[in-house]
Amino acid sequence: MNNINIRCDIFCNVIDNYGDIGVCWRLARQLANEHGVAVRLWVDDLAGFAKLCPDADVAAEQQTCRGVEVCLWRKEFPEVQPAELVIEAFACKLPENYVAGMAKMSADMSYAGRKPVWINLEYLSAEDWVETHHKLPSPHPALPLTKYFFFPGYTRQTGGLLLEGDLLERRDAFIGDTAQQQAFWRRIGTPVPAAGTLKVSLFGYENAALHSLFDAWSASEQPVLCLVPEGRIVPQAGQYFGDKAPHAGSNYAQGKLQVRVLPFVEQERYDELLWACDVNYVRGEDSFVRAQWAGRPFVWQIYPQHDEVHLKKLNAFLMLYNKQLSRSASKAVSSLWQAWNSGGEAGQAWSSFVAARGELDRHAQLWARQLAGNNLALNLLDYFQEIGRMRALKIEG
Numbered sequence: 001m002n003n004i005n006i007r008c009d010i011f012c013n014v015i016d017n018y019g020d021i022g023v024c025w026r027l028a029r030q031l032a033n034e035h036g037v038a039v040r041l042w043v044d045d046l047a048g049f050a051k052l053c054p055d056a057d058v059a060a061e062q063q064t065c066r067g068v069e070v071c072l073w074r075k076e077f078p079e080v081q082p083a084e085l086v087i088e089a090f091a092c093k094l095p096e097n098y099v100a101g102m103a104k105m106s107a108d109m110s111y112a113g114r115k116p117v118w119i120n121l122e123y124l125s126a127e128d129w130v131e132t133h134h135k136l137p138s139p140h141p142a143l144p145l146t147k148y149f150f151f152p153g154y155t156r157q158t159g160g161l162l163l164e165g166d167l168l169e170r171r172d173a174f175i176g177d178t179a180q181q182q183a184f185w186r187r188i189g190t191p192v193p194a195a196g197t198l199k200v201s202l203f204g205y206e207n208a209a210l211h212s213l214f215d216a217w218s219a220s221e222q223p224v225l226c227l228v229p230e231g232r233i234v235p236q237a238g239q240y241f242g243d244k245a246p247h248a249g250s251n252y253a254q255g256k257l258q259v260r261v262l263p264f265v266e267q268e269r270y271d272e273l274l275w276a277c278d279v280n281y282v283r284g285e286d287s288f289v290r291a292q293w294a295g296r297p298f299v300w301q302i303y304p305q306h307d308e309v310h311l312k313k314l315n316a317f318l319m320l321y322n323k324q325l326s327r328s329a330s331k332a333v334s335s336l337w338q339a340w341n342s343g344g345e346a347g348q349a350w351s352s353f354v355a356a357r358g359e360l361d362r363h364a365q366l367w368a369r370q371l372a373g374n375n376l377a378l379n380l381l382d383y384f385q386e387i388g389r390m391r392a393l394k395i396e397g
Contacts, residue, residue, distance in 0.1 A: 006384070007038045007083035011073065013092045014045035017205070017232075017303065018052060021045075022286035024089050025052050025068075026162050026267060027121075030377045032067040034165055037381075040083065042073040052267050081105075085384050088120045088147070103143040117387050118145060119380070124152040124161075124285050126317040131157035135383065150383065152376055154320055159383075160374030161289050167271070168372060171294065174275045184272050188227070188262055189249075197223045198354070199277040203287055204233040204301045208343030214240050216347030218255035220354075226257065227273065230264040237261065278357070281340075295368045297353075297360035299340055314341055325363055329356040 008031055012024040021043060031037040043049045050056040053065050061072040077095035082102045088094055102116040120138075134151040152159050174180045185192045193199055200217075204210075210233065217224040228237050230248055237259060238246025248263040265273055270287065274280050274294035282291040283301040291298035300317070302310045318337060322330040332352035339346040353360075 006036075006085060006381075007040070008085040008087065009040050009042060009083040009098075010087045010089060011042045011092055011094055012044075012089045014043055014048035016048070017284055018048065019284040019286055019303070020090050020092075021049055022052060022267065022284075023121075023162065024087075025049070026286065027087075027377060027380075028068045029066055030162065030164055031381075035377065035381060037085070038069075038083075039067075040069045040071060042071050044073040046070075046072055051264055054266055082116045084114050084116060086116050086118045087380075088118065090123055091120060099140075099143065099145070103140075103145055106144045115391065116145075117384050118147045119150050119383075120147050121380075122149055122151045124289070125313050126154055126320045127313060128316070131155060134158050148383070148387065150380060154317075154371060154374075156374060158374075159379050160376040161292070161371060162376045163293065163372060167293055168368070171271070171275055174272060181276060184276050187269075188260075188273075190225075190227070190260055193225050194223065197225050198279070200224060200226045200279045200281065201273050201277040202226050202228045202233065202237075202281045203231060204281055204283045205303070206232055206236060207301065207340065209340050209346035210236050211240055212345050212347035213340075213350060214254075214257060214259075214347075216350045217257040220256050222354075223256050224258070226259045227262055227277065228259060229262045229270075229273070234261055279354075292364075292371065293368055295365040297357060297364055299336055299353075301340055304341075311341065314338075321367065324366070326359060328352075329359045329363070332356045333360070 010024050010028050012021050014021045024041060024043075028039045028041045032039040046056060046058040046060075049070065050058050056065050056070065057063055061074075063070050073095075077097055079097060080101070082098060082105060086094075086102065102118060106115045130151045130153050133149055134153070134157060136149045138147045138149065140146065150159050152161055154161070174184075182192055214237075217226065228234055234246050237252075238244065238250060238261075241252040241254065241259070243250060243252070246261055248261055250261040252259040262273075271290055271294065274291055274296065278296065280291045280294060280296055280298040281301065282288045282298055284303050288300050291300070300314070302314045304310055314337065318334050322333055325333065332349070332355070336346060336349040336353040338344070339349045
């Protein structure tokens with residue numbers, strides 16, 4: 001498929017947890033650098049975007065970063081020609097004048113072959129209803145436009161997950177190369193962990209279960225090295241050790257547990273952190289997906305929602321993920337995930353989880369291989385072409 005002449009606009013609101021922009025930035029880079037699409041990423045907070053892309057200029061309203069044109073999405077939106085592929089990420093509301101521009105192009109027969117395809121990229125979920133809602137059209141009530149819903153997911157009836165073409169190859173090369181691993185530890189300013197040390201990455205929101213988990217790690221027979229990237233859980237980590245002002249570079253120890261606080265990890269480096277660790281605690285959507293590609297046992301903290309709707313999404317994923325696990329391993333995963341997401345006694349659930357690590361390691365690798373054939377960026381481009389063909393047949397008919 002030739003994508004050289006495709007122009008794509010991606011619109012994203014930067015939320016304080018960076019999940020939305022994390023997904024959009026990753027998608028934008030993949031479309032541009034792997035598939036030759038001319039991508040324009042519209043973001044409403046350049047300072048927030050710069051946390052993920054440190055070389056971005058927060059004062060520049062238009063710039064090119066890593067093959068992607070990045071533009072500031074101001075309230076007073078400029079008059080620009082809409083792209084052929086328009087991605088409204090996570091139901092953010094497109095500028096009214098941009099929507100009007102899409103409608104004008106759709107009504108103009110001179111744009112017959114390049115009418116905008118408007119896609120609402122939705123949040124990831126393993127719930128059953130996602131399969132029936134994937135690719136559903138939603139006609140605009142007043143304009144000659146149709147928006148199509150595109151759902152990421154885990155089955156062939158969904159849009160799949162974001163996966164760079166060389167990611168799994170790079171992962172396997174890192175895991176099999178001691179020199180690359182040693183370079184990683186040097187880069188984060190940490191001595192190479194001693195043999196037998198359990199290495200854990202901890203990226204999360206505030207969590208009442210943290211102290212019970214630290215208690216379990218402190219009292220364990222096996223040494224535990226916990227790496228905590230800067231984020232919302234860091235103050236609680238410091239509090240456990242009596243530090244009211246934890247920061248990047250803080251280092252704590254108690255019993256068998258050592259905790260190191262890392263600077264905020266940019267996207268390109270985060271995968272290496274996951275690959276270097278034995279168990280990964282992740283949150284939200286982007287780091288959750290990356291943990292699955294890492295092929296390591298992981299614990300997911302889903303973003304909390306009102307009325308505990310998020311727990312339904314958590315359980316839907318667990319039902320899918322645990323299908324091929326033994327009963328004991330499935331129970332160990334579910335118990336720890338439920339405790340971690342409810343603020344319960346995560347320390348008690350940890351012992352069963354770590355005891356099942358051999359099976360969980362094998363399962364995590366198998367899970368990543370099973371998912372790898374369902375690539376979101378490829379599926380998105382295929383769907384864009386599919387809509388174009390349907391429109392052409394309608395015109396010819």
